Amino acid sequence: MKNRTLRGITALTLGSALVLAGCSGGDDADPGPTASAESTDAAEAPGVNENPDDIATLEAVEVSGDVGSEPTVEFDAPLEVSGPTAVVATEGDGDTLEDGMRVTMNIVNYQGSDAERTQSTWDEGATPQVFTLGDPQYDLINPVLTGTTIGSRIVFGNLSADADGNPTTLINVIEVTDATEPSGRERAEGEAVEPADGLPVVTLDDTGKPSIEIPDDYEAPDELVVQPLIKGDGPEVSADQSVSAHYTGWLLDGTQFDSSWDRGEPSDFPLSGVIEGWTTGLSGQTVGSQVLLVIPADLAYGDQESETIPADSTLVFVVDILDAY
Template sequence: MKHRTTAGLAAVALASIALTGCASGDDTAGGTASDANVCEVAPAAEASPAPSPSAADLETVEAIEVSGPVGKAPKVTFKTPLEVSSPASRIVAEGTGDELTEGAQATIDYVVLGGKDGKQTYSTWETKKPESFTLGDPQYDLLNDRLIGQKVGARIAMASTAMDQTVQVTVVEVSGVKQIPTRAEGTEVEPEAGLPAVELAENGQPTVTIPQDYEAPTDLVIQPLIEGDGAKVTRDQTVTVQYAGCLLDGTSFDSSWSRGTPTSFPLNGVISGWTEGIAGQKVGSQVLLVVPADKGYGDQENGAIPANSTLVFVVDILEAKAA
């Protein structure tokens, strides 16, 4: 699922989301290779190692001065223009709280400054909107490398090249960490007959079987498969989910399972089929969504998704909190 990302976190999200394809496969519930399209999620690939900073890059980051108490916006100063050839970072202060482990959800505050002039471009301390991500998510390799094994309260300083090719300095502070489930847990729900069938692997990863004679619906289909016991999700929340997305021909176009970790995003920042389909569901639930084009990407091609495509999603709702 493509979603909007703030300028700050986009600057440190170094890995791109891989799109994978699959076609008809072996027999599974709901049909066979001859009469159904089987969408299997590609297994998580090993993350590519982040580029190694040079000795000069490390010296540049060491020269970034960060001061001020933990929990407050830091004062950040450095000699301009600041340049690095590869992303570089250092631990400014070690935390004293709970340990940061892979798979846990870290909440961070951060400030971003332009390397050219040292001017601040974004600060969550000013917006009062800290952000969260899953430790181990390959989109945040630079943060993972520095934060996993540290503790809440840790501060890191980073210099990296943003998407617009300008150098940015980012100071990140971890304000909290929380363990969340990796899959939906609750009461199984018997789906309506005729819908795409979902089969779960031992770890919860779904395989979707779509009958070849399945007619694309004109209205959004919302079919709970597992009902959790958490609070109901609202449209204005940020959700953390595991999900797999398929086309009706069995092509897998996106999956958090293939990236190895859940993902978080504001529910009001995605396609309307997701906003309408997830709002009102309980945390801990798994839901099948069949999204007609007018509630997806419409007549616009979007990456591996052709124009006017009906989209099939299996979504595990792991957490929901204020955006």
């Protein structure tokens, strides 16, 4: 993701319709069963708003088209719900989603006020979103998907605010395209690799969380530095895959700006949707590996600020590759 921090590590931000703290996408998701997706009698999704008027409102949203492609979504505007509400428009015939699964989903968003389509993971350059079902960062979407099946399409509505701060309803149509069990790795595992002299020095605590010491005389490199620290015995990662990773990022002065370790959960993201230094640096590495990346600004965020990252910053990352799919 070229101009975004890795805190979000999202292929596409859903906005306040889902109020997700972060999502990520997977490029190789199974498109799910191909079937007619004409809107059926929608069933209430578990654990969300049970207001019958809101449920009836979303049941009136027509969702059509083949599963695996962006659906056609039609409804009469304005459409409003009083709180987060979900109905199943199409029941998939794949496996049932359970807590702990890594779920891949495509999403298209509409404004309830005027039925305008705003954004979609089917857009060119966007990617499906991937997250671990049950992750507390996604507490609004967890009950919507738990117990549904691969191939299902779900209409989800929630309150938000427009550009002027006025309340509005946002409508998401979510298609569950895949769900897999995670690898079970919690940290990099494999053969230790002796790093080249002069690089930032990485130290791990008992849990595997890294800290770093950057030499006082260390100069920002002109080219990407990729230094494996642990060589995992898993398959090689390719640029068209998504990975699950633990990571920490620092500025060249040693200031930490992000860490999945501090959040207590690894992050999932497509290598096609992150900064170029990650895409190039992690492609060809093996699952289970730990990699030190020193990324020049032109392969990171360039001359743009990104949250706590100043413009023209060289970035240092230690990445544990836990899985690829």
